[in-house]
Amino acid sequence: MRIHVVHETIYSYEQPARGLIQVMRLTPRDHDGQYVRRWRIEPSVDGRLTEREDGFGNIVHWFTPDEPASALTIRVSGEVDTNETHGIVRGVVERLPDLFYLRETDLVSPSPEIQALAERTQAAGERSVLPCLHRLLAAVHDHMAFEPGPASASTTAARSFEAGKGVCQDLTHVFIAAARHLQIPTRYVSGYYLRPDGTAEHEAGHAWAEALVPDLGWVRFDPSQGLGTDEAYIRVAIGLDYLGAAPIRGSRTGGGTETLDVRLRVEPAQAPIQQRQSQS
Numbered sequence: 001m002r003i004h005v006v007h008e009t010i011y012s013y014e015q016p017a018r019g020l021i022q023v024m025r026l027t028p029r030d031h032d033g034q035y036v037r038r039w040r041i042e043p044s045v046d047g048r049l050t051e052r053e054d055g056f057g058n059i060v061h062w063f064t065p066d067e068p069a070s071a072l073t074i075r076v077s078g079e080v081d082t083n084e085t086h087g088i089v090r091g092v093v094e095r096l097p098d099l100f101y102l103r104e105t106d107l108v109s110p111s112p113e114i115q116a117l118a119e120r121t122q123a124a125g126e127r128s129v130l131p132c133l134h135r136l137l138a139a140v141h142d143h144m145a146f147e148p149g150p151a152s153a154s155t156t157a158a159r160s161f162e163a164g165k166g167v168c169q170d171l172t173h174v175f176i177a178a179a180r181h182l183q184i185p186t187r188y189v190s191g192y193y194l195r196p197d198g199t200a201e202h203e204a205g206h207a208w209a210e211a212l213v214p215d216l217g218w219v220r221f222d223p224s225q226g227l228g229t230d231e232a233y234i235r236v237a238i239g240l241d242y243l244g245a246a247p248i249r250g251s252r253t254g255g256g257t258e259t260l261d262v263r264l265r266v267e268p269a270q271a272p273i274q275q276r277q278s279q280s
Contacts, residue, residue: 002269014256016068025237032091039078057093101185111158118178141226171223
């Protein structure tokens with residue numbers, strides 16, 4: 001499957017903002033089942049765009065405008081080929097030991113209620129991790145209502161679980177908190193999702209989890225859909241939680257009130273005109 005993405009993040013400032021710095025984890029890497037055919041980041045104002053790699057192995061771009069800006073649009077566009085791997089993740093860049101992904105963070109610290117949910121998914125005497133993870137996936141999806149919309153970087157797993165609803169980021173945080181409580185290394189993934197209903201317009205990017213399964217390796221789980229993942233997903237960045245894989249984080253001096261708008265299209269890529277004609 002070839003997936004086409006156009007993702008615009010639009011900032012407007014009440015006054016020209018000085019010292020703008022935008023840190024972007026918006027560029028996917030190749031791995032088994034995912035090949036980046038083309039990908040481009042285009043800021044709307046002149047400035048310096050540099051590429052680095054963070055401690056997780058994510059591609060990170062830093063952008064600093066040459067002059068104070070009253071508006072800034074970060075436009076990402078590209079195409080990615082994906083293949084079915086039955087949710088198993090192989091060939092990715094690994095910079096950290098597996099056990100690192102047992103660490104708790106403020107966003108994914110399990111409340112007593114999340115701990116109880118996790119423990120209920122363990123079958124007596126069962127040592128197999130994969131069935132437990134599938135039961136946990138179903139339990140989180142059943143307990144929490146998925147509500148698409150913009151995410152908040154301050155919403156914890158405990159708060160989302162208590163509310164019984166949240167965006168994909170929130171359900172993923174709950175799944176991660178529960179899995180780590182069971183001593184299963186689990187990490188947060190940000191990226192894009194091609195919706196099966198054909199809707200191309202999205203309010204934001206997507207999030208899911210990867211958990212370590214003995215003899216299989218890292219396996220993907222999407223709590224917001226209550227399913228494993230397929231070729232409709234583009235993997236972009238990983239972290240212990242949302243903050244480590246956030247698509248864009250930034251800082252500035254001045255500027256007054258900030259207005260943010262996101263426009264995102266994820267759709268099947270169209271074959272080139274010449275290719276379509278040759279097949280007709």
